[in-house]
Amino acid sequence: MSVNAAIASESLTRSVEDYLKAIYQLSPEGRPASTSEIAHLLALSPPSVTGMVKRLSEHGLLEHVPYRGVQLTDEGRRAALRMVRRHRLIEAYLVEFLGYSWDTVHEEAERLEHAVSDTMVERMATALGNPVVDPHGDPIPTVDGSIHEPACTALSDVPVGETVEIHRVHESQPERLRYIASLGLRPGVRVRVLDRQPFDDLVTIEVGGDQHVIGRELGHVLQCAREGDQ
Amino acid sequence: MSVNAAIASESLTRSVEDYLKAIYQLSPEGRPASTSEIAHLLALSPPSVTGMVKRLSEHGLLEHVPYRGVQLTDEGRRAALRMVRRHRLIEAYLVEFLGYSWDTVHEEAERLEHAVSDTMVERMATALGNPVVDPHGDPIPTVDGSIHEPACTALSDVPVGETVEIHRVHESQPERLRYIASLGLRPGVRVRVLDRQPFDDLVTIEVGGDQHVIGRELGHVLQCAREGDQ
């Protein structure tokens, strides 16, 4: 059975879909993902990951070099991008039509992405006017599996004095997202970097008239577009 | 752990949810359901059903008298009605907002009913204006688990000469539903019974100026409200 057939006939299990999406998200560019990274992201034990990785590589969805990591094959990447498209479109739909806010959509989408049909995904896309990004600013892959990841700079890396626009907010925990929103930070918002401490990458920013100090962790959650980017 | 806690914490698996819903649907009134009825409805082997039934009865969701059949407990019935509510609301939502027709919603709802959160179900209900019936005319249970099954008469049992209104269409196969729709039959439509043959319960009906002969099977799929009903 070809993998295309496998994908088309929806024969991938929830678990498999989760693994593929996780591996893609660990490195959209295709760098090998390690067993422990995958295990951590999926909240599973490393031996479980090794076991599944073996099965997936037998099915041609990824390549596994023992002790070295895994990389998605074209088929695996296609299946992963299909899940990413679903997830992000579902998030957008829930926010637009069912009153969800960006901190609560992730969990719901995480379950729905395995249950909706391709038909339903495309109807949601149509209802939304075929959006290009989701509520967190993440780009939505097209049906044919292409995705444009625009060049981004972590807020931590923006030079002092520059004004940038927040493009993406790489976070899924509801509590953290609410905190971020409480600072007035969300995709599309413009931020000016006022200062950077010589320790810990702490940057002081100005957004909507308020000033905040941002640490390294949050500074990498907030991905910005500089003038030179793109 | 109480069953309420079990239900609340979503600890029921897809399979368990399917079994409970199936048993409820085999007899909303609570007559015992047989192993083979359940197996047939869920497309499983009878031994599989016996096995699951044992587990469910250990968990207090149903009572099993060996060789005699099973009946849902209050907790089991509550969980089943929760699934029925989900299913029917999802069907209504898909038809209203995502361009589905009544012959295609069932399959989609069958998957989604296990994946949506209670929150999402209630938001869909709100978006729909808290509907009382689904696209097939089936009543939607309330959140607290009550349901009003209005008295219905199978079209096959309607006396000749009477005019009745179609209330419910008890069918889920797309092809059959399309056929029914092609005859102009759907909930709310008024039908006059012109004739009944002395064999096979064949009835001739008039609907929207056309005449059709309806056999026993379809005559029971079409549930009608007579003057005396309710």
Place this chain on the structure above:
DNA sequence: CGGATAATTTAGGATAGCCTAATTATCTCG
């Protein structure tokens, strides 16, 4: 270079669900 540490894999086992084949219970009817 070799040994400690960290990462990974192997070994062995559990659980949920499903199946077929064989057995047992119930029912029906002459």
Place this chain on the structure above:
DNA sequence: CGAGATAATTAGGCTATCCTAAATTATCCG
């Protein structure tokens, strides 16, 4: 009533997925 038919259950197995504990490999550093 008892024999055959039918329905249900038990017995025994399979697959997917997960786990912990033990063994192995890779890496890094003195």
